Amino acid sequence: MENEILLGLAPLFLGFIALEAWYLRRRRVRSYSWADVVSNATLALMQQAGALLVAAPLLWLMQRVHAHRLFDFPPGWASIALLVVAQDLAYYWQHRANHRIRWMWASHVTHHSSPRLNLSTAFRQSLTYPLSGVWLFSLPLVWLGFTPAQVITMGALNLAYQFFVHTEVVGKLGWLESVMNTPSHHRVHHACNAGYLDRNYAGIFIVWDRLFGTFVPEREPCAYGLVHPIVTHDPLTLTFHEWRAMLRDAARADGFAARAWQLVGPPEHALHSPRR
Numbered sequence: 001m002e003n004e005i006l007l008g009l010a011p012l013f014l015g016f017i018a019l020e021a022w023y024l025r026r027r028r029v030r031s032y033s034w035a036d037v038v039s040n041a042t043l044a045l046m047q048q049a050g051a052l053l054v055a056a057p058l059l060w061l062m063q064r065v066h067a068h069r070l071f072d073f074p075p076g077w078a079s080i081a082l083l084v085v086a087q088d089l090a091y092y093w094q095h096r097a098n099h100r101i102r103w104m105w106a107s108h109v110t111h112h113s114s115p116r117l118n119l120s121t122a123f124r125q126s127l128t129y130p131l132s133g134v135w136l137f138s139l140p141l142v143w144l145g146f147t148p149a150q151v152i153t154m155g156a157l158n159l160a161y162q163f164f165v166h167t168e169v170v171g172k173l174g175w176l177e178s179v180m181n182t183p184s185h186h187r188v189h190h191a192c193n194a195g196y197l198d199r200n201y202a203g204i205f206i207v208w209d210r211l212f213g214t215f216v217p218e219r220e221p222c223a224y225g226l227v228h229p230i231v232t233h234d235p236l237t238l239t240f241h242e243w244r245a246m247l248r249d250a251a252r253a254d255g256f257a258a259r260a261w262q263l264v265g266p267p268e269h270a271l272h273s274p275r276r
């Protein structure tokens with residue numbers, strides 16, 4: 001269902017990418033490169049294929065958890081508002097885990113591996129998200145009482161919103177910066193400047209970062225990408241390089257605890273292959 005929503009919105013996304021590329025070209029800003037865009041689009045299709053593959057078992061699991069739900073939310077605006085907020089909170093923690101647990105970073109690193117930031121960067125996703133277990137974060141929502149269809153739809157809409165924050169074209173947006181995740185906040189999230197690392201995990205609302213101490217405003221210009229860059233446009237390398245590095249580190253580590261730490265510790269504790 002998430003696939004259908006995002007693929008249905010694809011013409012809108014592609015239209016905005018074309019518009020941004022045209023605008024930047026007119027202003028002689030070299031943000032777009034064909035190799036980067038083709039790589040991003042391929043990664044998006046690979047990610048959709050991966051999501052399609054696990055859609056049925058994941059829906060089954062969500063239905064099983066939903067059968068033991070705590071509440072039944074009545075239809076109406078109040079329940080929709082609660083869903084928007086609760087799903088976004090779950091997204092915040094999922095995204096934070098993506099950065100702080102190497103098993104999850106192995107997937108999410110792909111999204112951060114481009115030294116460019118434009119709307120097409122939103123397409124740069126990983127096939128291996130299901131293996132990293134991002135779906136775990138949707139289970140509390142269905143247990144709470146939201147239906148699997150509601151949670152999946154809201155997840156897709158959250159990602160659709162985030163498409164628009166991947167841009168350098170939009171500056172700061174006044175009072176919206178206090179409440180919403182904006183292009184400015186997400187530029188910081190994609191930057192590898194020392195003060196910007198692991199900040200601004202927000203999906204829709206930036207309030208979670210402010211609340212949980214991970215917020216940093218955009219002050220200095222952003223340098224995008226990884227601290228230790230991976231220089232390739234090959235979608236397979238971009239998808240699997242950190243998995244390989246992580247498994248190699250785990251094999252080389254000394255003792256069970258050290259091996260496990262290579263899998264679930266933070267990425268900067270990587271033994272031999274630090275890639276951030």
Ligand SMILES: [Zn+2]
Binds near residue numbers: 095098112
């Ligand atoms: Zn991230």
Ligand SMILES: [Zn+2]
Binds near residue numbers: 111186
């Ligand atoms: Zn992003």
